[in-house]
Amino acid sequence: MKPASRIALSSLLLGAFTLAGCAPKLPIDEGTLVIALPGAPTSIDPRLATDAYGEQILQMTHAFLVGKDASGSPLPDLAESWEERSPTEIAFRLRKGARFHNGKEVTSDDVRYTFEWILDPRNRSPHRAAYEKIARIDALDPHTVVFHLKEPFAPFLTGMMRGIVPAGSGAGGYSPPVGAGPFKAEDFQPDAAITLSRFDGYYGGPPAISKVVVKFIPDSNVRFLEISKGSVNFVLNGVDPDLLGAALKNRNLVMEEAPGGNVSYLGFNLRDRVLSDARVRRAIALAIDREAIVRTVWKGHADLSDSILAEGFWAHAGGIPPLRHDPAEAKRLLDLAGYRDPDGDGPKPRVTLSYKTSQNELRRRIAAVVQEQLRQVGIAVSIHSYEWGTFFSDIRKGNFQLFSLTWVGISDPDIFHLAFHSTQVPPEGANRGGYVNPEIDRLLTAGRREPSRERRKDIYRKVQLLLARELPVFPLWTGRNILLRDRRLAGFVLTPDEDYASAKGMRIENLPGGKAPP
Numbered sequence: 001m002k003p004a005s006r007i008a009l010s011s012l013l014l015g016a017f018t019l020a021g022c023a024p025k026l027p028i029d030e031g032t033l034v035i036a037l038p039g040a041p042t043s044i045d046p047r048l049a050t051d052a053y054g055e056q057i058l059q060m061t062h063a064f065l066v067g068k069d070a071s072g073s074p075l076p077d078l079a080e081s082w083e084e085r086s087p088t089e090i091a092f093r094l095r096k097g098a099r100f101h102n103g104k105e106v107t108s109d110d111v112r113y114t115f116e117w118i119l120d121p122r123n124r125s126p127h128r129a130a131y132e133k134i135a136r137i138d139a140l141d142p143h144t145v146v147f148h149l150k151e152p153f154a155p156f157l158t159g160m161m162r163g164i165v166p167a168g169s170g171a172g173g174y175s176p177p178v179g180a181g182p183f184k185a186e187d188f189q190p191d192a193a194i195t196l197s198r199f200d201g202y203y204g205g206p207p208a209i210s211k212v213v214v215k216f217i218p219d220s221n222v223r224f225l226e227i228s229k230g231s232v233n234f235v236l237n238g239v240d241p242d243l244l245g246a247a248l249k250n251r252n253l254v255m256e257e258a259p260g261g262n263v264s265y266l267g268f269n270l271r272d273r274v275l276s277d278a279r280v281r282r283a284i285a286l287a288i289d290r291e292a293i294v295r296t297v298w299k300g301h302a303d304l305s306d307s308i309l310a311e312g313f314w315a316h317a318g319g320i321p322p323l324r325h326d327p328a329e330a331k332r333l334l335d336l337a338g339y340r341d342p343d344g345d346g347p348k349p350r351v352t353l354s355y356k357t358s359q360n361e362l363r364r365r366i367a368a369v370v371q372e373q374l375r376q377v378g379i380a381v382s383i384h385s386y387e388w389g390t391f392f393s394d395i396r397k398g399n400f401q402l403f404s405l406t407w408v409g410i411s412d413p414d415i416f417h418l419a420f421h422s423t424q425v426p427p428e429g430a431n432r433g434g435y436v437n438p439e440i441d442r443l444l445t446a447g448r449r450e451p452s453r454e455r456r457k458d459i460y461r462k463v464q465l466l467l468a469r470e471l472p473v474f475p476l477w478t479g480r481n482i483l484l485r486d487r488r489l490a491g492f493v494l495t496p497d498e499d500y501a502s503a504k505g506m507r508i509e510n511l512p513g514g515k516a517p518p
Contacts, residue, residue, distance in 0.1 A: 001139040028486055031508055032211045036223045036232040038360050040191045040216035040390035046163030047118050050263075051392055052124050052408040052498065057214060059500040060114040060196060062163030063203070064097060070435040070495045072313075074157050078106055078164055078180070087152040087451070088135075092160075094143040096202040100166050101184040108139035114166035115147075123171065126396075129428045130159050130418065133448075141425075152449055154456060155414035164217035182207045182504035184309040191216060191387075208491070208507040211237040217237055218387065220361035227253065233486035236498060237479060240362050241299035246485055256483040257301070261310040261496025264369075266474040271434045274339075274351055274403050282323075283333040284402075287377040289325040293369055294477055297362070301482060305475040307464045308415065309408050310496065314453070315413035317461040320468045330377045341378050350378035355402040357383065358391045363404060382445035396426040398434065404476070409497045417444040420463075420472060435472035 027034050040198040041054030048053055067077035079092040098106040100290045115137055118125040128200065133153040138146045149156065174187045174192075182204065193439035196212040215232060217223045220240045224273055227230035228250055239247055245251055265285070275281060294302045303311070306320040335338070341348040355371065357363045364385050372382040381402070386394070395403050409414065418424055421444050424431040440463060447459040467473075481494050488509050493502040 004318065008412040009383065015486075018494045026233075027213065028230065028233045028457075028488060032213060032504065033209050033234060033489070033508065034094045034232045035234045035236075035503075036226060037214060038220070038223065038238045039218055040357060042389050042392060044185070044188065044194070044411075045171060046165065046177075046179075047114065047123070047125050048171060049389070053216070053388070053404070055409060057194060058163050058179075058181075058496065059178075060181055060212065060503050061176065061182045061185055062162050062165075062181045063106070064161050065092065066157060066160040067501070068158075068161055068411055068499075069464075070493070070499075072158070072497070073084045074161070078111070079160070080266060085155050088149040088228070089146060090149075090156065091140075091144060093313070095203060096143060098180055099201045100178050100180045101199055101201075102166070102178050103201070105142075106143035106164060106167060106180050107167075109363050109514040110164055111145045112137040112139045113169075114162065114164050117169075118162075122197075124427055126427055126429075127162070129424060131318065134343040152451060154448055154451055155412040156420075158414070161411065162430075181432075183212055188429045191389075197298040202504070204504065207504045210356060212503070214316055214340045216361045230486070234489060234492075235484045236494075237482055239484050240365075241297070241301050241482075244299070244482070244484070252486055253484055254487045255484070256494060258481045259312070259496060260302075260479045260481045260498075261313065261410065262498060263305045263308050263310055263407045263478050264404060264476045265305075265308060266476060267395070267400070267403045267405060268433050268472065269392065269398060269401050270436075270472060274353065275401060278470050278498065279333045279337040280339070280351075281474070282329040283337070283377065284374065284379065285323050285471060285474045286326045286330040286333070287374050287379065287474075288370055288474075289373055290476055291325065297366055297369060298477070298479070301479040302479045305478050306468065307475055308419065309410065309413060309460075309464070309472070310478045313410070313413075314342075315457050315460045316343065320464060323474075325441040327377050334378065339378070349375075349380035352380040352382070354382045354384060355404075356391060356394060356400045357385050357386050357404055367404070373470060377455045395432055398426070398432060403432075406479070409499070411497075411498075413456065413463075414444075414448060416440075416460065416463050418465075420467065433472050435470075437466070437470065440466055479486060 017444050022163045037053050039053050042051050043054050044057050045060050054409055064077045065079050067075040069075050078094055078098055080095040082092045083400045084090050113149045117123055118127050119131055119503050133149045135150045169177040180197055182202045184199045186197050187195040197205050198210045200206045213488055223238050224243045227235050272277050290304055309316040312514050334350055342348045355367055357367045367383045374381050418429045420435050420440055422436040422441050443459055450456045490509055491506040
């Protein structure tokens, strides 16, 4: 459906829902917050979850050993303090009185168990590689846990931003393990919704809102209609930019916008015969008119990126040569790579590729624009969209040629190790394209061992310049964070990485009849 037609239809339906006397009793009128996510999580277990949707739910249901502020710097959470006894020995002091949803106090045994479970290769945790520098974990007393490292490891503390589960918790498939966060999971229906209830025993004080329903709604039109009629009242980065104007005609809704920190990128399978050639990858990048996509599809609500680190992040490198839209140069590079135009102005392509994406409507529209832009330089692209779980599974298995994803929640430049070190091919890490470069490996290893932030910044500058030249992925844009919410909701804090931790401080104001939330 074309954008203009979608807006017209949406406006018509919105009017139907707001006719006087036709509005039904809504969840927010009863004190229930309803959130819509654009997809369903593949896991709600802090030891296994890797996608944004799972992480966002965990930020509401689980307490983390170490928290973070809006810039990603460490903050106390379950650990009220920590001490670096030596470069390879770090002790955490747990706060007393923090409890899991089952009433059990959180102790050092639970912390040790959580990380030892991740480290056990039999459990196949996708986070195992992040903790490979841990030699052993000692629970000295119920509230003191000491991590011993094999060698100094600069990003160690940011790795402690992990949800803790009770000792003995197995992996229950779709059933989330017990947490110690502000909300507890009551009912999880995979691919549909999860219901959360207020945890009165939360150490930081119980949330103001007693019930949260998180719906998984892949279709952007359905998300728009649900927030328009009030059956959903909170959508973060889930309403297409071309529908925002229509949504704001509803006087019950307000929009907040803030800088983002999550970078979308185009991924290449470097094991593929065609895409293993850096000239082809650069040709694809030059053929994509990102400025036009940001202007027409994003309606200006995004900023071009030159790295998977957003501009403003402390380790983001300045001086990366820009990649501007240049279809003539793209054709020249394809010629050099041996993919010449077979028939001049005829219909035959130089090469044919497949592009995988999710069923998110915005992502599919972007894929269609990229398809047309690549066609103009002689690259035929077939688009394949899948529900989130199938799509992400294919990407982790390396079953793709081209794909697009977004890096979320980056708190340390060690993300480059996870994404590009040659040892980090899934399931060990997130080097999904199979990139191998000994110089990158050397720099990334050095960056992990270097304690000085300034020297680390220089190391990662070299990493980003190399990646910009070789393009194992093509950074596209940093989306701005756009929150569409019922105007009666207050207390949520927008952060660059779309963190949901501040949901515990949300409240519902001005309920019918002056009633206060339960």
